[in-house]
């Protein structure tokens with residue numbers, strides 16, 4: 629298969645991203661377990677850590693996808709709770725660092741989700757109160773219970789954060805490979821004799837990765 633055909637087949641639409649999330653999880657799991665095993669972590673603990681990271685990795689890629697900034701297909705997966713992500717879609721710039729960046733954006737989505745859950749409980753309480761229904765006020769206690777739980781379960785929280793970052797990173801890197809990065813792949817793996825690339829040597833500067841790291845970048849990945 630020619631390189632160009634391969635790229636077209638592997639265009640990172642939602643099914644391709646789902647496949648990459650699952651496939652990378654399958655590859656990552658034994659790697660994580662192996663590192664923990666080599667570090668003499670107890671077998672049971674290593675299994676728990678690996679499972680936590682793998683689960684967070686898949687949930688991040690499939691449900692908390694960077695494409696929540698636009699893709700209605702991901703929104704549909706949330707069913708009746710799709711509304712949670714509407715403000716996110718409206719506020720976050722499409723195909724930008726704040727959705728597709730490597731480390732901060734997946735953690736931002738987690739924080740946003742937490743905030744929307746608390747806001748939803750708060751609104752239900754207010755609507756019930758205005759309708760004369762006496763509901764217990766729990767939004768504050770639920771928020772503090774979650775924050776306290778995170779503080780008391782550091783290992784679990786860190787594993788979830790790592791999995792969320794890795795699941796999102798697979799998506800963002802796939803988008804990068806399809807947009808700016810494919811120039812680099814073409815340069816590295818398909819240099820043509822007598823072509824401009826062959827005459828000038830490898831051009832590492834052209835494929836931009838700024839939008840993966842820079843909140844102020846005006847560049848973005850391409851999508852289909």
Ligand SMILES: [Zn+2]
Nearest residue numbers: 694695728803
């Ligand atoms: Zn994307």
